[in-house]
Amino acid sequence: MSAIIFILQLILAVIMLPLHILSFLGMWDLVVKRAFPLLFSKFLISYNKVMEEHKRNLFRNLSDFAGSSKELRLLEIGCGTGANFKFFPKECRVTCLDINPNCKQLLGKSLAESDHLKFDGFLVESAENMKSVADASMDVVVCTLLVCSVPNTLAVLKEAKRILRQGGAFFFIEHVAxxxxxxxxxxxxxxxxxxWQLFFDGCSLQKATWKDLDDAKFSELNIRHIMAPTSWRLIKPHIIGYAIK
Structure with missing residues (x-):
């Protein structure tokens, strides 16, 4: 079976050789960085419709993690179009972070519809090195459909633990292998x-993110494997849950 997979991968690589060359030269990445946020926003419209119940159930206890000030401080990494904003509790203080500056322009509609929230800004940084976010400064970190495109998942989880206060929570929804x-x-x-990685900005179909969550050594891990009700069969396998520092 592995030989068949290798041969098919090789055939596809030959067919896509011009794009691989452009990617090697850095030219294809420039195209993808501009086009991907727009394409992703279109995909998210249908994805969020079928995943709404899962998201609502996941995020319903966000307020439980508010700190002593009772004002929930939340960082969303890989915020995309802001589709999760409507699930965040009233008066929640939200900071958005994405490595792609082109994503900021897609937040307009969600920001306009989210007057129940307080927005503390948009940071352009890698989730693997969130240097602008102080240690223990957040009650919650939200991460949905992000780590599939991040080379070092453990680095993201390490950063999430760093910026979470003790007892804070990392909420996630990710497609996986x-x-x-x-x-x-x-x-x-x-x-x-x-x-797939070539066309979808480095997104991998083979992430075993549940193993990385185990290795991250949160004090508590609540995780479920589901088959998401999306029509995109390759990304049906999902994990969903939250981990507590």
Whole structure:
């Protein structure tokens, strides 16, 4: 089976060779960085509709993690279009962070519809090195559909733990590699992953993020594996939950 996967990956690599060359030269990445936020925002419209119940159930206890001031301080990394804003509790103080500055322009509609929140700004930084965010300065970190495109997932989790106060929580929803390696989803995830990463800004179909969460050694980990009700079969395997520092 591994030989078949390798041959199919090789065939796709040959077909996509011009794009791989442009990527190597850094030219394709410039195109993707501009186009991906727009394409991702279109995808999120349908994704958020089918995932709304899952998100509502996940985020319903956010207020439980407010600190002594009773004002929830929340950092959303990889904020995208701000689709999660409506699930955040009233008077929550929200800071948004994304490595792609082009994402900021997509937040306009969600910001206008979120007068129940207080916004503390937009940071352009990597989730692997959030140097502008102080230690123990947040009650909650929210991360949805982000670590699939981050090379070092453990670095993201280490940073999340650093900026969370003791007892704060890291909330996540991520698509992951299929745990059933005999399935067709797993097979096509492996075959298509190099090409998928080329078109989707480094997004990987083969992330075993649940293992990274275990390795991050949070004091408590609440996690569920689900098959998301999205029509995109390759990203149906998901993990959802929260971890407490």
């Amino acid at each position: 299929s745990t059933d390696e005999s399935s067709w989803i797993s097979f096509f995830q492996k075959v298509l992953n190099p090409t």
